[in-house]
Amino acid sequence: MISTPAGTEITPPTAPFTIAVIGGTGPQGKGLGYRFARGGHTVVFGSRSAEKGEAVAEEVAARLDGVAGAGTVSGAANADAAAQADVVLLAVPWDGHDELVASLPLAGKVVISCVNPLGFDKRGAYGLVVDAGEGSAAETAQRLAPEAVVVGAFHNVSAVTLWEHDGFLDEDILVVGDSVAAKGVAIELCASVNGRQGIDAGKLRLARQLEPWTAVLISINRKYKIHSSIKITGFDH
Template sequence: MTTDAAAREIPRYTVAVIGGTGPQGKGLGYRFARHGHDIVLGSRAAEKAEVSAAEVTSRLEGVAGAGAARGASNADAIAAADVVLLAVPYDGHDDLVASLAADGALAGKTVISCVNPLAFDKRGAHGQVVKGGEGSAAESAQELAPDATVVGAFHNVSAVGLWSDDDFLDEDVIVVGDSVEGKQVAIDLAASVTGREGIDGGKLRLARVLEPFTAVLISINRKYKVHAGIRVSGLDAH
């Protein structure tokens, strides 16, 4: 069931965006901050993250009720946050998550993965097969950080749309995970992107479907020269 964000008061979160200097991470961070959440963009190099945070802050000038944006190293960003968003390329994903989890930094955190294991060849984009079809980036993150609560969300949202001037994007955010509480955090944050709460799409293993589906949207976007998203119909009656 989708719910208009105005129908209930959504908690204010502090979100560490790991991969916050990339288009997807910076765009999601901007959306969260635009609608009242505080963000810490993380990077291996704090200076690089600070530059991206300054860009977000500039975009937020004059936006009533906007949250704060700053940059930091990955470790410092996580330490300052309630929620961690993984918005990094799949290449090197496992090594990065393992390093972040090694010292317990992710323990007790809600970790939202929007990582898409994609590959490209002369026929276009396609999903990589993870663990012989029995895994996903989100599931790998949960295995590598067992003391965190990992959910999958925001896989199919266009980075171009996120950085646009539109107040909200005309699409839905599907959230998957094995924790009701963890999914609720991502469902809440989805309202910053679409103006309505995200949709509970089921268990974490269904990230195996959501992650490679991004390749279909890339194909549609190239064919029609748009920035397509996903809308789920039939929920308004529930």
């Protein structure tokens, strides 16, 4: 069982998962949803309107045509998508994040946040300060959904490579959270992206470092015209 901050218990979901991608019409959500479905999971693409979610689902389904073992995909309004799932991926902009998360039926679910609070100015991307440096998007989601269990993952994966490359990505994915069992769900899902399990990188508060690190990768990408990623040495994958 997984204990939530509110003191309730969640039965850990087992693979293949049913995953709601909240913000599924954005490039990160679409790319991750495509990867999860390619890995055999059922994916519901959520959007502010069901029609937009359904349109992305049709695009992904066409991309998956002929892929052996692929899961099914569909589209729905955000709240309806979350209601259908046992795992919910938050892939939404930081602007409007709190209002949206608070409106979703997340109780009893494992929630994965890949939200990066970033700002942009003429000098480039930079990480925004959340709760005076004492918080992160993932921790905010956990506070707003105390009867769910939130983990942070997929922050630093390029939306471009998720969608444009058919093979597994050659990078490592870091997962943070306060529940080992909930992190295990995200760690298992990483295999749909890079062909190997994700790396347990510690407690949820470390999302404060993972989220703004994306700004560093954006800076590298702009400088060298590449799609950079993270690899951790010392692992025998």
